[in-house]
Amino acid sequence: MNKLPKQEKYRIDIKKHLSAIICDLFSFFSRNPDGCLKVSLNRSNYKRSNNNSISYRHVKRVIDFLLQNDFIRQTKGRHIAENPKFSSFSKIYATAKLLNLIASVNSREIKQDLNRSFLELNETVFVNGISRTGKKKKFKRKKKLNFIPDLNTKKMERNLSFINELLMNTDIRIDDDYSMIDTSNKLLKRIFKKDFQHGGRFYGGFWQNIPKYLRKFILINGEPTVELDFSCYHVSMLYSLQGLIPPETKDLYYIGYSKDKRLERNFNKKAINIIFNSRNEENARAGVQQKVYTDTEDKLILPPEIPSCKMKDLKPIFDLLKKKHKQIEKYFFSGKGIDLQFLDSQIAEAIMMHFAKKKIAVLVMHDSFIIQEKYSNELKDKMLEIYKYYYHSDIGIKDGNIDLADIMSVD
Numbered sequence: 091m092n093k094l095p096k097q098e099k100y101r102i103d104i105k106k107h108l109s110a111i112i113c114d115l116f117s118f119f120s121r122n123p124d125g126c127l128k129v130s131l132n133r134s135n136y137k138r139s140n141n142n143s144i145s146y147r148h149v150k151r152v153i154d155f156l157l158q159n160d161f162i163r164q165t166k167g168r169h170i171a172e173n174p175k176f177s178s179f180s181k182i183y184a185t186a187k188l189l190n191l192i193a194s195v196n197s198r199e200i201k202q203d204l205n206r207s208f209l210e211l212n213e214t215v216f217v218n219g220i221s222r223t224g225k226k227k228k229f230k231r232k233k234k235l236n237f238i239p240d241l242n243t244k245k246m247e248r249n250l251s252f253i254n255e256l257l258m259n260t261d262i263r264i265d266d267d268y269s270m271i272d273t274s275n276k277l278l279k280r281i282f283k284k285d286f287q288h289g290g291r292f293y294g295g296f297w298q299n300i301p302k303y304l305r306k307f308i309l310i311n312g313e314p315t316v317e318l319d320f321s322c323y324h325v326s327m328l329y330s331l332q333g334l335i336p337p338e339t340k341d342l343y344y345i346g347y348s349k350d351k352r353l354e355r356n357f358n359k360k361a362i363n364i365i366f367n368s369r370n371e372e373n374a375r376a377g378v379q380q381k382v383y384t385d386t387e388d389k390l391i392l393p394p395e396i397p398s399c400k401m402k403d404l405k406p407i408f409d410l411l412k413k414k415h416k417q418i419e420k421y422f423f424s425g426k427g428i429d430l431q432f433l434d435s436q437i438a439e440a441i442m443m444h445f446a447k448k449k450i451a452v453l454v455m456h457d458s459f460i461i462q463e464k465y466s467n468e469l470k471d472k473m474l475e476i477y478k479y480y481y482h483s484d485i486g487i488k489d490g491n492i493d494l495a496d497i498m499s500v501d
Contacts, residue, residue, distance in 0.1 A: 113273060114263065116189070116192050126183050128180070208250040208280060212232045212234055214231070287429075310453075318487055319457060323485075324434075327430055329418060333482075361378055366427035369424070452469070459473070
């Protein structure tokens with residue numbers, strides 16, 4: 091049997107690409123024995139972007155490996171340079187050899203996966219180090235803590251195992267045009283901070299790590315999905331905790347200091363959440379700066395009216411946000427965000443458990459949820475019902491694929 095190259099620098103990426111192709115092939119075969127996976131073998135269709143990108147070189151290497159070892163058969167596509175729109179992708183089909191190999195995998199491995207702990211408890215520690223400029227500096231690090239299970243954690247474990255078992259047995263994938271994305275990661279875990287009353291959000295699903303624009307192409311059991319989002323979630327929660335009604339405005343994030351409405355709203359949304367998580371203005375400023383210089387999809391872009399991440403440029407924006415939300419300004423720079431994360435994780439657990447008991451998978455995105463379109467009304471009703479149970483007030487629900495900045499009107 092021919093072997094894939096063993097160079098260490100390729101090993102991880104090759105494994106990711108191989109896993110994505112085999113999982114999709116098996117998924118398509120499970121639904122339709124004659125089903126195929128469409129793959130572009132045209133280098134120009136691949137772009138370098140973030141860590142979720144697919145490499146032409148690795149795709150080609152994996153396809154060649156599978157062909158040489160009779161794991162797949164291929165119908166070649168065609169590339170029409172003069173009119174690329176009429177080009178077609180290659181089609182690959184799983185052979186009996188590959189299907190038999192997959193079927194021989196011992197199912198006990200999956201059961202063992204479901205029996206492990208899905209709760210993680212961390213604390214933040216500071217370690218001494220040297221910055222890039224050669225100066226001494228303290229760096230933040232996460233330290234995993236051991237804990238003794240009690241009735242509360244055992245219940246959370248049971249609920250999460252129940253949800254994960256449903257997710258593992260549900261066909262969750264991306265539409266065929268994006269089928270090269272690895273959709274094998276479906277198990278969730280809850281990550282708490284300091285104790286089991288802080289943090290607790292759900293992490294691990296592949297849908298949390300793909301670009302936002304791709305989420306609308308997620309299929310559950312072959313059916314189209316919808317994403318519903320709590321509007322202005324943490325801001326609304328803080329008003330509710332105070333027994334207050336939010337200001338009568340179309341958007342709790344938008345102020346109006348920038349000509350670029352979309353950019354301002356996105357900046358304010360992330361900035362105010364950073365503020366709730368920070369203990370002082372300098373922590374918030376550093377948090378904003380970190381988001382601005384990150385290379386992930388969560389990158390924060392400064393509106394043109396904010397020239398830099400220096401305090402003199404950010405403080406006026408912090409003050410405008412405090413002025414807009416004067417009724418809850420005591421929560422600014424309070425570190426309250428970690429408490430809000432625990433509260434929204436409890437709501438997320440209740441929503442997922444409601445549907446899991448009906449054998450309906452719900453994909454959590456912290457403040458939004460993805461479900462099959464046919465259940466969208468029930469999801470909306472359940473989101474409103476559970477929020478009202480916790481906070482005794484109402485909240486807006488919107489389509490998570492629609493940017494409010496695109497549809498709101500500003501006087």
